Amino acid sequence: MKIQFRLFSLITLLFCAEVQCIPGINKLMETVVEVITSEKGGAEEFGKKESSDGVAKESSDGAGFIIDENGYIVTNCHVINSSEKIKIILSNGKEYFAQIVGKDERSDIALLKIDSKTKLPFVRFADSDKIEVGDQVVAIGNPFGFKKTVTSGIISYKGRDLSDKISELGVGGDSVLYLQTDVTVNYGNSGGPLFASSSGEVVGMITVFFSEDGRSIGINFAIPSNTMKTVINQLRNFGKMRRSWTGISASQLDYEVSKALGLTEEQGLGVAITRVEKNSPASAAGIQVSDMLLSINDEKITKNTNLEYMLSNLPIDRVVPVQILRHGVTMKLSLKVGSRSDDDFSYGFSEDIHIQRDIPHEKIDNVGIEVTDLTVDLRKIFEIQDTMNGVLISRLGDYKGSDISIGSVILMINQTPISSVNELRLELQKISAGEDAKKCGKVALFVFDPKIRRYDYVAIPLKLNGADRKEQLKTKSADKKERSI
Numbered sequence: 188m189k190i191q192f193r194l195f196s197l198i199t200l201l202f203c204a205e206v207q208c209i210p211g212i213n214k215l216m217e218t219v220v221e222v223i224t225s226e227k228g229g230a231e232e233f234g235k236k237e238s239s240d241g242v243a244k245e246s247s248d249g250a251g252f253i254i255d256e257n258g259y260i261v262t263n264c265h266v267i268n269s270s271e272k273i274k275i276i277l278s279n280g281k282e283y284f285a286q287i288v289g290k291d292e293r294s295d296i297a298l299l300k301i302d303s304k305t306k307l308p309f310v311r312f313a314d315s316d317k318i319e320v321g322d323q324v325v326a327i328g329n330p331f332g333f334k335k336t337v338t339s340g341i342i343s344y345k346g347r348d349l350s351d352k353i354s355e356l357g358v359g360g361d362s363v364l365y366l367q368t369d370v371t372v373n374y375g376n377s378g379g380p381l382f383a384s385s386s387g388e389v390v391g392m393i394t395v396f397f398s399e400d401g402r403s404i405g406i407n408f409a410i411p412s413n414t415m416k417t418v419i420n421q422l423r424n425f426g427k428m429r430r431s432w433t434g435i436s437a438s439q440l441d442y443e444v445s446k447a448l449g450l451t452e453e454q455g456l457g458v459a460i461t462r463v464e465k466n467s468p469a470s471a472a473g474i475q476v477s478d479m480l481l482s483i484n485d486e487k488i489t490k491n492t493n494l495e496y497m498l499s500n501l502p503i504d505r506v507v508p509v510q511i512l513r514h515g516v517t518m519k520l521s522l523k524v525g526s527r528s529d530d531d532f533s534y535g536f537s538e539d540i541h542i543q544r545d546i547p548h549e550k551i552d553n554v555g556i557e558v559t560d561l562t563v564d565l566r567k568i569f570e571i572q573d574t575m576n577g578v579l580i581s582r583l584g585d586y587k588g589s590d591i592s593i594g595s596v597i598l599m600i601n602q603t604p605i606s607s608v609n610e611l612r613l614e615l616q617k618i619s620a621g622e623d624a625k626k627c628g629k630v631a632l633f634v635f636d637p638k639i640r641r642y643d644y645v646a647i648p649l650k651l652n653g654a655d656r657k658e659q660l661k662t663k664s665a666d667k668k669e670r671s672i
Contacts, residue, residue, distance in 0.1 A: 211387055212325070216335050217278045217308045219327045219379060222251045222262050222285075224270035250328040250379030251275070251299065252389070254419065256306040258283075260299040261419060262378035263394055264290045265358040267297055275301050278335065289422030293499075295360035295394055296415060298422040310380060313388035315366065315411035318342055326370040326393055328379030339384065340370035340405070347408060348493045349395065359395040362430070362499050365408040366391045372407050381409045391415075431501035432527040434467020435460050437480055437494055443646035447631040448479070448601060450512070457481045457488050457512060459633070461642035472509060472522040476642050477599055477633045479512035483522070514602050548581040549608055553615040554630065554647050557582035558597065560608050569594045569637045576606035577635070590645045591634055598642075599633035619649055 251262035260275060267273055273285040283301035290297035318324075325339045344367035353359045358377070368381065372393050381391040391409030398404055421428050437458040440450070450457050457479040463469050474480075481488055484507040486497065501507060503526045511518050548557035558578045561571065565579055577596040598604065600614045618630055629646040636643070 212337065214308065215310070215325075215380075215382060215387055216327055216337070218253045218310045219278065219335065220251045220253065220260060221276040221329050221334065222249045222266050222378060223274040223276065224248045224267055225272045225274070249375060249377040250393075252327075252378075252380045252392075253307050253309045254312075256309050258301040258303045258307060259288070259423070260285065260301065261392065261415065262297050262299065263358070263392070264292050264295045264297045264360075265394075266378045267299075273299065275299070277307070289426040289428075291360075291418050291422065291428035293360045293362040294410065294414060294418050294428070295358065295363070296392070296410065296418045296422070298419055310382075310389045311387075312412045312416055313383050313386060313390045315390050315413045318345070318366070318383060318390050320345060323384035324368055324370060324390060325382045325384055326368075326372055326376060326379060327382070328372065328376035328393060330373035330375040332375060336376075338371040340368055342390075343367040343369050343406075348491070348496070349408065350493055350495060356395055356397070359408070360410070362496055363394075363410050363414055364493060364496055365395070366411050368407050368409060369405040370407060371403050371405065372396050373403050388412075389415075429503075429526045430499040431503050432468065432525040433498055433501070433522060434464035434469040434525070435474060435480075435498070436462035437498075438643045439490075439492075439494060440479075440644060441646065442490070443629050444631045444644045447629045447646050448512075448644075449515075450479070450481075458492075458494055459642070459644045460511075468522050468525045472520045474509065474511065474520065474522070475513070477513075477602070479602075480509070481512055481517070482510040483507060484509075512602075514604075550584055551608075551611065551615065553612075553619055553650055555584045555586045555650065556580055556591075556647075557584045558608055558611065561596070569596075571596060571635075571637055575635065576604065578605065578608050578611050580634075586647060590643075591632070591647070592636060592638070594637060596635045596637070597632050598635055601631050602633070615649075 249262060249266035251260045251266070253260050267287070267290070273287070275283045275285045277283075283303065285299040285301050288298040288300050320342050322342050323339065324342055325337060327335065327337050330336050346364040347367045348364055349356070349359055350361040353361050366381070370381065373396070376393045376396070379393045380389045381393055382388065383390045390412050392415060393407065393409050395408040396403055397406040418428055438461050439458050445457065460474060460476055460478045460480055463474055463476055483497065484501055488494070501524045503524055506521050506523045509520045509522045511520060547559040549559060550557045557580070559565070559581045561577065561579055565571070566573060569579070575596060575598070577598040580591060580593055580595045580597065582593065583591070597611065600611065601618060603614055605611045605614055615630065628649055630649050632645050632647060634643060634645055635641070
């Protein structure tokens with residue numbers, strides 16, 4: 188019994204020592220504020236939530252924290268939403284109306300300002316690149332209206348990409364690589380700081396938590412402090428965020444397309460350049476539509492690369508190296524990075540195209556689709572420029588995929604340009620006779636869809652003869668085994 192009691196006491200002392208090691212925790216709590224919003228504009232509407240007894244009580248919409256003694260406060264965009272008025276309540280109970288200095292939806296960061304006659308306590312930012320998985324952290328916020336709630340935990344992961352989950356989660360920014368933490372957070376923690384326990388400096392801002400039933404399960408995400416510093420600086424100086432601009436749009440290649448093109452992990456799986464804007468940095472650098480972007484600024488493109496984040500966080504006004512693959516040849520180019528705000532981007536797409544049923548067609552047995560040469564009339568129907576060479580897909584035939592459509596133009600096969608049905612047949616015969624086709628079983632088409640004005644690479648199956656088909660199945664089985672190890 189004594190041994191059990193001593194063991195319990197030791198664990199308690201260790202836990203208390205861990206919590207008490209946070210430098211000036213009470214001082215840190217003074218930097219955290221409540222954020223209460225009103226969409227109707229009347230002060231009486233602020234944060235009123237009806238309780239179980241039918242009485243409307245004021246409750247926080249989220250948290251924020253003071254970053255400057257003169258009253259600058261940072262929080263999440265989704266905390267303030269489209270509010271007409273924002274009330275800030277300091278830790279000492281004083282209330283202020285806040286002005287929005289600027290906000291950036293893509294990082295989910297908003298910068299506010301209150302007018303205080305006295306200097307305010309404020310946080311200091313850590314270098315989030317130096318935080319490591321397993322490091323102790325502390326969150327302070329107002330979960331469910333419980334003010335100044337402190338919870339502790341560790342960094343679970345660095346550089347978490349949530350871009351494909353933002354719509355599902357409902358909040359967060361698609362241009363952020365998040366810190367994942369197991370700190371307990373709930374509704375009302377959003378916009379609150381995540382402190383490094385060792386220094387008491389802000390390492391991130393709590394933004395998203397994953398839950399299936401609304402309760403925290405220890406999978407939570409914070410915007411890294413280094414990302415915050417960049418955005419805050421621009422919001423403070425310009426009122427909006429300006430990101431690096433290259434003038435390219437690109438499509439991540441899937442495994443099948445990469446394999447058909449002969450790309451490897453070591454080389455960089457690459458992305459396909461699907462658009463190059465006129466008078467853009469990419470255009471000046473000599474980058475062309477259909478090029479494979481293998482690396483930029485000496486960072487390889489892999490299957491895990493968040494291309495949106497990479498391209499919007501390049502060093503503005505700096506010349507960076509770019510490596511591309513064009514027609515099977517690796518090339519190195521230099522690109523001077525420009526800048527643009529999100530407001531500067533506008534893309535117009537053509538109106539819906541009415542498919543004509545009387546289009547000529549020739550079946551291509553190797554791939555099962557039906558095509559035709561481009562004519563003046565077909566170019567007019569599908570709004571295809573005279574300068575574009577290729578063959579028109581007139582029917583899908585045996586092809587069951589959804590990634591190409593009638594009216595699309597095949598421009599290249601495995602990066603070899605084609606301009607007629609005859610050239611298409613000859614190139615497919617050449618590819619089908621090669622060893623790579625027997626191993627891979629697919630060919631990469633570079634196509635233009637005039638309906639949405641988009642270029643993309645598509646891998647479609649090759650139909651092989653009996654002997655070649657057996658060889659292909661044998662290779663696929665070995666490849667599957669290798670990828671599962």
